[in-house]
Amino acid sequence: MLDEKTxxxxxxxxxxxxxxxxxxxSFLRSPVVVxxxxxxxxxxxxxAFAPWIAPHNPFDPAxxxxxxxxxxxxxxADGSMKFILGTDDQGRxxxxxxxxxxxxxxxxxxxxxxxxxxxxxxxxxxxxYAGGWAETIVMRFADVxxxxxxxxxxxxxxxxxxxIVPVELRDEMSIYVLILxxxxxxxxxxxxxxxxxxxxxxxxxxxxAARVIGVHPIKIMFQHVLPNxxxxxLVMGTIGLALAIITEAxxxxxxxxxxxxxxxxxxxxxxxxxxxxSGEWWITLFPSLALVILVLAVNLLxxxxxxxxxxxxx
Amino acid sequence: xxxxxETSDNTVAASxxxxxxxxxxxxVVDLKKHFPVKKGxxxxxxxxxxxxxxxxxxxxxxxxxxxxxxxxxxxxxxGRALMRLIEPTSGTIKLDGRDVTNxxxxxxxxxxxxxxxxxQDPFSSLDPRMTAGKIVGEPLSVHGIGxxxxxxxxxxxxxxxxxxxxxxxMDNFPHQFSGGQRQRIGIARALALNPKLIVxxxxxxxxxxxxxxxxxxxxxxxxxxRQLSYLFISHNLAVVEHISHKIAVxxxxxxxxxxxxxxxxxxxxxxxxxxxxxxxxxxxPTLKRxxxxxxxxxxxxxxxxxxxxxxxxxxxxxxxxxxxxxxxREITPGQLAACHxxxx
Numbered sequence: 001m002l003d004e005k006t007x008x009x010x011x012x013x014x015x016x017x018x019x020x021x022x023x024x025x026s027f028l029r030s031p032v033v034v035x036x037x038x039x040x041x042x043x044x045x046x047x048a049f050a051p052w053i054a055p056h057n058p059f060d061p062a063x064x065x066x067x068x069x070x071x072x073x074x075x076x077a078d079g080s081m082k083f084i085l086g087t088d089d090q091g092r093x094x095x096x097x098x099x100x101x102x103x104x105x106x107x108x109x110x111x112x113x114x115x116x117x118x119x120x121x122x123x124x125x126x127x128x129y130a131g132g133w134a135e136t137i138v139m140r141f142a143d144v145x146x147x148x149x150x151x152x153x154x155x156x157x158x159x160x161x162x163x164i165v166p167v168e169l170r171d172e173m174s175i176y177v178l179i180l181x182x183x184x185x186x187x188x189x190x191x192x193x194x195x196x197x198x199x200x201x202x203x204x205x206x207x208x209a210a211r212v213i214g215v216h217p218i219k220i221m222f223q224h225v226l227p228n229x230x231x232x233x234l235v236m237g238t239i240g241l242a243l244a245i246i247t248e249a250x251x252x253x254x255x256x257x258x259x260x261x262x263x264x265x266x267x268x269x270x271x272x273x274x275x276x277x278s279g280e281w282w283i284t285l286f287p288s289l290a291l292v293i294l295v296l297a298v299n300l301l302x303x304x305x306x307x308x309x310x311x312x313x314x
Numbered sequence: 315x316x317x318x319x320e321t322s323d324n325t326v327a328a329s330x331x332x333x334x335x336x337x338x339x340x341x342v343v344d345l346k347k348h349f350p351v352k353k354g355x356x357x358x359x360x361x362x363x364x365x366x367x368x369x370x371x372x373x374x375x376x377x378x379x380x381x382x383x384x385x386x387x388x389x390x391x392x393g394r395a396l397m398r399l400i401e402p403t404s405g406t407i408k409l410d411g412r413d414v415t416n417x418x419x420x421x422x423x424x425x426x427x428x429x430x431x432x433x434q435d436p437f438s439s440l441d442p443r444m445t446a447g448k449i450v451g452e453p454l455s456v457h458g459i460g461x462x463x464x465x466x467x468x469x470x471x472x473x474x475x476x477x478x479x480x481x482x483x484m485d486n487f488p489h490q491f492s493g494g495q496r497q498r499i500g501i502a503r504a505l506a507l508n509p510k511l512i513v514x515x516x517x518x519x520x521x522x523x524x525x526x527x528x529x530x531x532x533x534x535x536x537x538x539x540r541q542l543s544y545l546f547i548s549h550n551l552a553v554v555e556h557i558s559h560k561i562a563v564x565x566x567x568x569x570x571x572x573x574x575x576x577x578x579x580x581x582x583x584x585x586x587x588x589x590x591x592x593x594x595x596x597x598x599p600t601l602k603r604x605x606x607x608x609x610x611x612x613x614x615x616x617x618x619x620x621x622x623x624x625x626x627x628x629x630x631x632x633x634x635x636x637x638x639x640x641x642x643r644e645i646t647p648g649q650l651a652a653c654h655x656x657x658x
Binding site for chain 2: 204205206208209210211212213214215224227228
């Protein structure tokens with residue numbers, strides 16, 4: 001009965017089925033989530049199209065005019081419509097640096113999450129499915145790393161990289177070092193969740209069935225177990241994106257992140273921080289707000305995804 | 315008596331099949347599976363669970379052996395050890411006369427084609443992220459049967475129709491099927507490699523009674539059509555009676571009675587079998603029966619009782635039962651029981 005009904009209602013396949021799903025329903029029912037999604041999407045779009053969207057190119061020294069430095073936002077008495085959110089100490093447009101800064105933050109955050117998901121899920125899957133020595137080694141390693149705060153691990157890796165990477169390549173390499181540092185600092189969480197889920201899936205009969213058929217263990221791990229453990233990982237990854245962005249901002253704020261020539265939100269906040277007490281509040285306030293809004297939106301999305309995908313909360 | 319070997323345990327003749335020189339499809343001799351019990355930070359072994367403790371039986375072509383017993387008696391462990399899902403501790407498993415007990419995973423692969431399993435739980439036995447067609451087609455692609463994707467899809471479609479599913483359902487996911495339909499997918503997957511032997515690990519226990527009958531009739535049809543052999547593991551005597559030619563009754567890791575279906579149901583020799591049969595409900599309230607009701611619980615397989623495993627609950631137990639373990643011996647031709655006092 002039910003089969004025929006849904007079949008009649010959704011003849012054109014995936015799009016209809018997707019629009020009909022519980023996930024879309026719970027998404028559309030919550031305005032907070034819709035707004036968070038729109039905000040996140042706007043961040044991603046502006047990051048992708050930053051060179052076309054930004055009113056100025058803040059990294060083109062020729063276009064900078066030091067006479068325009070410290071221009072306050074447009075709505076204040078001394079403001080100008082040319083720089084809606086004002087300018088910093090070098091006359092760069094805050095709105096434009098914001099757009100480019102968010103881009104760096106998102107790229108670093110996204111790549112770092114991807115890195116730790118690949119590392120954590122791979123090792124967690126191995127530990128959970130193979131068991132024995134592989135499990136002991138991987139999980140003890142993860143346990144030890146979890147005793148050290150992630151930010152310290154990231155600082156340590158950053159420090160080591162600074163020693164290894166030659167001076168002339170440092171600025172160029174700093175973004176990759178940052179991705180590596182944040183990615184490595186966060187993998188144990190994914191490894192733990194994946195291992196737990198793998199232990200559950202491993203003992204289900206469909207895995208036994210695959211073994212009886214003679215499917216290679218590696219293939220069982222990736223084709224059967226992996227798709228079934230990706231649900232919780234996806235949720236963690238979303239929340240992890242917010243965390244990675246914050247970690248990146250923290251590192252940049254501490255001065256070990258991306259160089260000021262290629263500022264992320266964290267770098268902008270640090271630079272602006274120097275002018276906070278001399279009255280140029282806009283230089284640090286707007287990057288901070290941008291960071292808060294982005295992290296909040298991503299976090300709300302992650303929370304919703306966790307609830308929506310959790311069958312017990314349905 | 316085609317398959318008389320050195321052990322007397324294997325002398326039960328195929329019920330009605332004529333004697334041939336062919337080796338039995340499956341021959342299991344003295345199969346044991348002991349699980350170590352580990353404790354403490356050093357994981358030292360402090361004991362053994364005697365899950366399966368010396369089980370022997372044979373299954374001929376086109377024949378069904380029903381393996382019955384209450385939960386925890388080791389019947390599922392037998393099935394899983396046969397499929398090498400768990401490694402047997404000792405004993406031999408012969409498939410078509412060839413010893414497969416000690417083959418490595420790689421060497422075992424060709425034999426996978428001849429021996430498949432249907433699982434109990436139709437919900438966890440199918441990968442929820444794969445379509446039904448992919449699930450049934452996986453054994454084909456793993457073993458390189460069929461030259462192209464289209465050809466395999468064609469074969470899967472045939473299998474679908476054979477087990478009573480529609481071809482159009484191949485692209486559906488498992489959650490879109492009912493329990494009975496899912497079990498049919500499981501059967502189609504087991505059939506895909508055209509095996510000689512299918513182990514059914516309680517394949518109908520999780521289904522509604524009306525669906526049970528359909529699935530069992532499907533299994534019977536397939537057997538008649540392809541000369542399949544079944545090892546049918548179940549705790550449901552009515553189902554086992556319907557499908558089996560021979561029956562082995564297990565208690566605490568050992569076979570206590572092993573005979574043709576007719577002999578078991580007409581004149582059970584072992585007190586445990588008698589108790590099992592008298593517990594089967596009869597749809598006739600006026601019928602008075604001598605009920606043999608057992609007291610107590612099944613003892614733990616970690617410390618099975620000395621002597622006869624059944625003596626702690628047996629109403630007829632005497633001193634000898636507490637000392638000596640009774641061998642499985644022939645009571646009447648073709649009927650074996652492990653009881654000191656069993657008589658023809």
